[in-house]
Amino acid sequence: MTQFAVFVLHGLAYAGLLFLVSSGLTLVFGMMNVLNFAHAAFYMLGAYFSYSILQWSGNFWLSMLLCPLILFVIGALVERFLLRRVHQHGHLHELLLTFGLAYIITEGVKWIWGNYSLAVSLDGFLTGQVSLLGITYPVYRLFIIGCAVAVGTAMSYVFYRTRVGIIVRAAVDDHEMVNALGINVPLVFMLVFAVGAALSGFAGVIAGPLLTTYPGMAAEILVDAFVVIVVGGFGSLGGALLASLIIGQLQAFGVLLVPKLSLALIYLLMAVVLVVKPSGLFGEEA
Amino acid sequence: MKDNGRILEVRDLYKDFSGLEVLAGVSFQVAQGERHAVIGPNGAGKTTLFNVITGKYKPSGGSILFQGRDITGRPPHQLCRMKISRSFQITNAFQELTVFENVRSGVRCLHGLRYHFFRRVDRDVAVNRRTEELLHLVGLGSVADAPVSTLSYGQQRALEIALTLSTDPELILLDEPTAGMTREETAEAIQLIDRVTRGKTLIIIEHDMDVVFSLADRISVLHYGRILASDRPHVIRDDQRVKDAYLGEG
Amino acid sequence: MLEVRDIHSYYGKSHILHGVSMTLQEGEMVCLLGRNGVGKSTTLKSIMGMVRPRSGSIRFQGRELIGLQPYQVARLGVGIVPEERRIFGSLTVEENLLIGKKNALDGGDGAQAWTLERVYQVFPRLHERRTNKGRHLSGGEQQMLTVARTLMGNPRLILVDEPTEGLAPLIVQDVLHMLAQVRRSGVTVLMVEQNFKAAVQVADRFYVMGKGQIVFEGDVDALLAADEVRKTYLEV
Amino acid sequence: ADTIKLGVVEPLSGTFKDIGERYLAGVQYAADEINAAGGLLGRKVEVIPIDSEVKPDVATRKATKLILKEGVNFFCGGTGSSVGAAMSALMEKQGGLFFTYGMDAASLTGEKCNRHFFRPGGSTDGRSYALAQWVVKNGYKRVAGIAQDYSFGQEAMAAFKKKLKELDPTVEMVAELYHPLGTKDYAPYISQLIAAEPEVVFTSNWGNDLMLLLKQGKPMGLKAKFVCYYANDDVLIKGIADDEAVIGSIGAEVYMLSIPTEANKAFVKKYHEAKGHYPTWLIGKGYTATMFWAEAVKKAGTTNVRKVIQAWEGLSYDGPAGTWTMRACDHQAQVPYWIGEIVKENPFFDHAYVADATMIPAEDVAVPCEETGCKAMGK
Amino acid sequence: MRRRSGNPGSVFPGIALVGGLLAAPLFLPLYHVNLLTEVIVFALYAVSYNLLLGYAGLLSFGHAMFFGTGAYVTAVALAHLPGLSVGSAILLSVAAATLAGVVTGALLLRHKGSYFALLTLAFNALFYAVATKWHSVTGGDDGLSVNRPNLDFLGVHLDLSDITTFYYFALITVGALIGYCWHFTHTAMGRTVLLVRENEERMKFLGYDTNISRLLLFTFTGALAGCAGSYYALFFEFTSISAISIEMTTTVLLMTFIGGTGSFLGPVLGALVYTLLHDKLSDITDRWPLIMGLIFIVMVLYVPGGLSGLIVSIRERLAGTAGKNAAQPLEGRKP
Numbered sequence A: 001m002t003q004f005a006v007f008v009l010h011g012l013a014y015a016g017l018l019f020l021v022s023s024g025l026t027l028v029f030g031m032m033n034v035l036n037f038a039h040a041a042f043y044m045l046g047a048y049f050s051y052s053i054l055q056w057s058g059n060f061w062l063s064m065l066l067c068p069l070i071l072f073v074i075g076a077l078v079e080r081f082l083l084r085r086v087h088q089h090g091h092l093h094e095l096l097l098t099f100g101l102a103y104i105i106t107e108g109v110k111w112i113w114g115n116y117s118l119a120v121s122l123d124g125f126l127t128g129q130v131s132l133l134g135i136t137y138p139v140y141r142l143f144i145i146g147c148a149v150a151v152g153t154a155m156s157y158v159f160y161r162t163r164v165g166i167i168v169r170a171a172v173d174d175h176e177m178v179n180a181l182g183i184n185v186p187l188v189f190m191l192v193f194a195v196g197a198a199l200s201g202f203a204g205v206i207a208g209p210l211l212t213t214y215p216g217m218a219a220e221i222l223v224d225a226f227v228v229i230v231v232g233g234f235g236s237l238g239g240a241l242l243a244s245l246i247i248g249q250l251q252a253f254g255v256l257l258v259p260k261l262s263l264a265l266i267y268l269l270m271a272v273v274l275v276v277k278p279s280g281l282f283g284e285e286a
Numbered sequence B: 001m002k003d004n005g006r007i008l009e010v011r012d013l014y015k016d017f018s019g020l021e022v023l024a025g026v027s028f029q030v031a032q033g034e035r036h037a038v039i040g041p042n043g044a045g046k047t048t049l050f051n052v053i054t055g056k057y058k059p060s061g062g063s064i065l066f067q068g069r070d071i072t073g074r075p076p077h078q079l080c081r082m083k084i085s086r087s088f089q090i091t092n093a094f095q096e097l098t099v100f101e102n103v104r105s106g107v108r109c110l111h112g113l114r115y116h117f118f119r120r121v122d123r124d125v126a127v128n129r130r131t132e133e134l135l136h137l138v139g140l141g142s143v144a145d146a147p148v149s150t151l152s153y154g155q156q157r158a159l160e161i162a163l164t165l166s167t168d169p170e171l172i173l174l175d176e177p178t179a180g181m182t183r184e185e186t187a188e189a190i191q192l193i194d195r196v197t198r199g200k201t202l203i204i205i206e207h208d209m210d211v212v213f214s215l216a217d218r219i220s221v222l223h224y225g226r227i228l229a230s231d232r233p234h235v236i237r238d239d240q241r242v243k244d245a246y247l248g249e250g
Numbered sequence C: 001m002l003e004v005r006d007i008h009s010y011y012g013k014s015h016i017l018h019g020v021s022m023t024l025q026e027g028e029m030v031c032l033l034g035r036n037g038v039g040k041s042t043t044l045k046s047i048m049g050m051v052r053p054r055s056g057s058i059r060f061q062g063r064e065l066i067g068l069q070p071y072q073v074a075r076l077g078v079g080i081v082p083e084e085r086r087i088f089g090s091l092t093v094e095e096n097l098l099i100g101k102k103n104a105l106d107g108g109d110g111a112q113a114w115t116l117e118r119v120y121q122v123f124p125r126l127h128e129r130r131t132n133k134g135r136h137l138s139g140g141e142q143q144m145l146t147v148a149r150t151l152m153g154n155p156r157l158i159l160v161d162e163p164t165e166g167l168a169p170l171i172v173q174d175v176l177h178m179l180a181q182v183r184r185s186g187v188t189v190l191m192v193e194q195n196f197k198a199a200v201q202v203a204d205r206f207y208v209m210g211k212g213q214i215v216f217e218g219d220v221d222a223l224l225a226a227d228e229v230r231k232t233y234l235e236v
Numbered sequence D: 001a002d003t004i005k006l007g008v009v010e011p012l013s014g015t016f017k018d019i020g021e022r023y024l025a026g027v028q029y030a031a032d033e034i035n036a037a038g039g040l041l042g043r044k045v046e047v048i049p050i051d052s053e054v055k056p057d058v059a060t061r062k063a064t065k066l067i068l069k070e071g072v073n074f075f076c077g078g079t080g081s082s083v084g085a086a087m088s089a090l091m092e093k094q095g096g097l098f099f100t101y102g103m104d105a106a107s108l109t110g111e112k113c114n115r116h117f118f119r120p121g122g123s124t125d126g127r128s129y130a131l132a133q134w135v136v137k138n139g140y141k142r143v144a145g146i147a148q149d150y151s152f153g154q155e156a157m158a159a160f161k162k163k164l165k166e167l168d169p170t171v172e173m174v175a176e177l178y179h180p181l182g183t184k185d186y187a188p189y190i191s192q193l194i195a196a197e198p199e200v201v202f203t204s205n206w207g208n209d210l211m212l213l214l215k216q217g218k219p220m221g222l223k224a225k226f227v228c229y230y231a232n233d234d235v236l237i238k239g240i241a242d243d244e245a246v247i248g249s250i251g252a253e254v255y256m257l258s259i260p261t262e263a264n265k266a267f268v269k270k271y272h273e274a275k276g277h278y279p280t281w282l283i284g285k286g287y288t289a290t291m292f293w294a295e296a297v298k299k300a301g302t303t304n305v306r307k308v309i310q311a312w313e314g315l316s317y318d319g320p321a322g323t324w325t326m327r328a329c330d331h332q333a334q335v336p337y338w339i340g341e342i343v344k345e346n347p348f349f350d351h352a353y354v355a356d357a358t359m360i361p362a363e364d365v366a367v368p369c370e371e372t373g374c375k376a377m378g379k
Numbered sequence E: 001m002r003r004r005s006g007n008p009g010s011v012f013p014g015i016a017l018v019g020g021l022l023a024a025p026l027f028l029p030l031y032h033v034n035l036l037t038e039v040i041v042f043a044l045y046a047v048s049y050n051l052l053l054g055y056a057g058l059l060s061f062g063h064a065m066f067f068g069t070g071a072y073v074t075a076v077a078l079a080h081l082p083g084l085s086v087g088s089a090i091l092l093s094v095a096a097a098t099l100a101g102v103v104t105g106a107l108l109l110r111h112k113g114s115y116f117a118l119l120t121l122a123f124n125a126l127f128y129a130v131a132t133k134w135h136s137v138t139g140g141d142d143g144l145s146v147n148r149p150n151l152d153f154l155g156v157h158l159d160l161s162d163i164t165t166f167y168y169f170a171l172i173t174v175g176a177l178i179g180y181c182w183h184f185t186h187t188a189m190g191r192t193v194l195l196v197r198e199n200e201e202r203m204k205f206l207g208y209d210t211n212i213s214r215l216l217l218f219t220f221t222g223a224l225a226g227c228a229g230s231y232y233a234l235f236f237e238f239t240s241i242s243a244i245s246i247e248m249t250t251t252v253l254l255m256t257f258i259g260g261t262g263s264f265l266g267p268v269l270g271a272l273v274y275t276l277l278h279d280k281l282s283d284i285t286d287r288w289p290l291i292m293g294l295i296f297i298v299m300v301l302y303v304p305g306g307l308s309g310l311i312v313s314i315r316e317r318l319a320g321t322a323g324k325n326a327a328q329p330l331e332g333r334k335p
Ligand SMILES: Nc1ncnc2c1ncn2[C@@H]1O[C@H](COP(=O)(O)OP(=O)(O)OP(=O)(O)O)[C@@H](O)[C@H]1O
Pocket: B017, B020, B022, B040, B041, B042, B043, B044, B045, B046, B047, B048, B049, B089, C084
């Protein structure tokens, strides 16, 4: 029983991480119709910057603040000077660009920080454990769940309650018209992309202490995030949330119940969804 | 006007796009060999009607009979092989490829040269000959090897018609074939259409009333997704509702 | 206030506007007539910057518009009510209106003549449906919403493209009254119409367009007098 | 005379960099020592580092290049039994010789064996047997096991279980887990271990996989003692940066810094003077094995691979880790094992490290020729 | 970019190439002959990928799943079916890859553009996971070593373990395949996929079942990739999970794009350049992937036509005919 509860928590922790990553990815895709292959690379950058910041400042909270900012700037620059350039070549080139970017970032990271995993060790209460109802559980994993919830709520608030959100959603419907209503759509897009990057950066910071920081982390999370999107439905926050939860639990209980299959489980899920509801759980029919 | 049986019958057709009802119970019939014009204000649903008949969209209700067979919801490529063919309001060709290959792609499909892994397309005499014919028919013979993107607007509209004919259809649907043409171009286009559609059945969407009244045997007026009237030109011209809805007072 | 001189616009290869010129005075309501496909909408889009003319000039309050992005044009105080209503289907009516609203950040001017309240006064129907998604509105309501959305930006000049397009005769009347009202509130109006009958009720001056060129300019009487023009370019 | 080239196939980049580099250091040191003493057959031994990235295909690609371009035909390596299997096959095709001091998967000298592959070092069988004996000797009854899900890990676990049953049928295997190489989040596995309530946890993990396992174990509340293949790793212990997490763990090796023999003490002293750091486990293994190979070449009196193979079979060598004998039937050296517990106080480092090692003689852990499953040695 | 049928621009270099390749072993050291064999194998892989990317406009991040399938089937078949001939091993691989193509294609091809790209990547990851986990068959992380059987065919007996012999074997058989691919681009099917890319809607209304044609092509290229994979296993005499990994997809993507998706021989050039660069760079620096990546990005930004596109436009520039739309292959219609 407690065993069960613990595994639910494991699942939630990973789900939280997944959601943090995939929500940014979905945001950018939903808004700008750009599938950003570099998204996970941004996530990795977040983790590495956080590592370095911890090295000199030793302050985790600081890195939690700074990294998203850095990534925000990087994202903005990428959109402005790279993505926009290839836009007229069509979305194939956008994909190729972000893909190449991901590739370079990964290699660059290996170059700068070395091609092996760096252990990010925390201090303070985050390292401790709490025990309730006979379960001892590391604080940090609960902390991750907390962050995910916070970000999720913030996003859906901005997205559905503020004028910015309205503009962005409208721009998805018909950006030329929004433009004609006096809104600088290119700027909006740049910001959206930057926010997406910042989100993934944040996710990276959070991931570091849990999974250690290593050059393979981008590729690993990217695939899972993609599966989240496929399962949840393109461009749907709600979908991303639900899918993250499902996959988180699959991961956790997969190891417990069908260790031999654990790696393949989420793909099975994906395949099933593709057959049953190709547009994903929350996606509108194409 | 001749009437040897119906070729097309549309029964109580509905189509809505996420709530917006564009076709609200359209019914009309077209006789074999007839030239039928569909008119109506912008957004009345004319193009949508074409899209539903030719299988681009599935209707949300109603049925379509072609030569007595129910073809509701069949995909375009099947309808095409049943000899229904349509043109587009805004030229819809292969911009990067030559005019010749554009038209050939329709012709060879007819000759069963679709997914063949070994036979070359440029070596099939029958196909090439037929393609040449069509190009001359629509007066594009001179620009056969030019890429579409270099054609004038008029020529592109002519190509649109050639493409529509390339699959040798019995029922031809033309969506504003003269849209964007000068008066002269329009006149030529009408002659062309008149010439190439002899013996076939034609349904044409057209805003230019000269065209409509000079060409059509029958006219259906589409308004708000409904057929307001479907009758001979002179009847339509004097129909009060039609005036209110579309023609306006002269 | 607005001076369009000899503009040429294209869609890809197709040459649509063959040198269109027109001028508008502050506060007047001008109507652009012409058959389908002659280039009326294209003219409006050219002014708005949604289509970029390859030559000619468009001056608004002395400022050249050609080369500006639509949002820049909009911030100068020009609003467009497009032909295909282009309301945001996934947003509620109220959200649609809020988009139109310019705030300091978007560089609008202080004078907020049009506010949600004001709009709802003028269009009670929208107030009733304010929580509905845009795509569920009837054609007429969508048309109102489009106009209202544009007004929320407090433009000095609005370009209205076929406001009565595909509307039931009754609604046509509503819309025309509404426009008259707008115009009375000091906004200059350039309206595209196919429906001659409707147009004459409200407009002070007329331009008639045939195949990409202005073929007539004058007031109602002049237009009624010019049988030749009406025959060739307007009537059936 | 030109040099005798020895290609050293190790991960020199990537997660297992530190392991590869230490093996290489050991081999290099042996080469230096040989060259200082006038070389091998009067020729210098030239060490050629090859970065395998622990990927079989990368290793064989680079090795092939060296064979075709430079005519190298002696190779060695210690990291990644998968690399070993691939190299072994390559050697057979290209007529070279490969020896390993760290690729422990028993199958390499078992069903995958061939005449061109030698193992002057430990194997999963030997090491697992040694650890099993220790567990039984200390009377533990509830044992759990966790290993990397590749041949090495599986064989290590299998051998451990086999010996355990042999020695004491009442011992209970309460959990047996496998995780993918390079797993980052051990929580789901640790929870299962905790739930199984073992007294000791056996693991053949190494490198990062061992570090994270130990590191994450304690915080999640895993109390059991770890019985490890590779716990006596200073880099690892430093990396964990939490002595509490490792103290009490057990390690077994064919070479340990803390082997209390005179021969070893001398070697350690000499090395430390030369290099300023200690010849820890991997370095020692690399060194000893390379010296053993050199012996074989000396005996053969030529670098002709066939001759060297013949010479090595049956040859014995006295090194810092005791007497090693290369068995002809499977090319698996018969070696004693050394077991040590991680303690706080030790003469070498200021962090925890292995206490003096106790020996388990080669005979006790030997696998009879007929049980190895090696068929390919028929001359 | 237009593909005039029988464009001489792509034939003559082809002939020159073949001549050079046949003579190669006479003047090249063994090591380079071996390297060239690798180039040939990758050339096939890249050509198959370009049929997908350059001709059909389908950007797949999962091509390695077929390549890998081919490689594994060859390895497993040769290991478990004693006396199996090279030919049948290759055929088996192709068959398997074809099957994989049909199945995955049926799932994937309901989607286009970004979604398709994303799915292919996910599926590649799936294949990778299976290959890693299915230890008993694939050997998991250990991989499988392959014994190249000798070739006995119509009385000809060839010892393929000899590098030069295997080179000629690969050159001739793979060469023939690539030759067919070139022919394919002029066949009805070849043109159909091109036209579908240009304007799918119109093709539907011209009577083509575009889903079928896309599935056929996807499967076809998959089969080719599988074949390449099979040769790869034979050449390398080893099959490891990296053969089915996403890196292997990246490799072919880089090769193809650097070589140029605009012309048929572009990818072949790409395979050559990539393999040589890889061989040279990896001696000098272990940063070579970074360099590759930079080259790639620069190309995406400034030379979307790739090297061959560059050559073409330079040639056109010299010939005075301003290369306005020289190799602009990926005119992806915006969604
Ligand atoms: N795919 C679609 N999704 C949503 N709404 C659509 C779609 N296609 C058409 N509509 C709407 O359906 C209505 C009718 O469109 P349609 O193109 O049939 O008009 P039409 O009669 O052809 O007008 P025109 O004379 O301008 O071509 C319009 O309001 C249009 O906005």
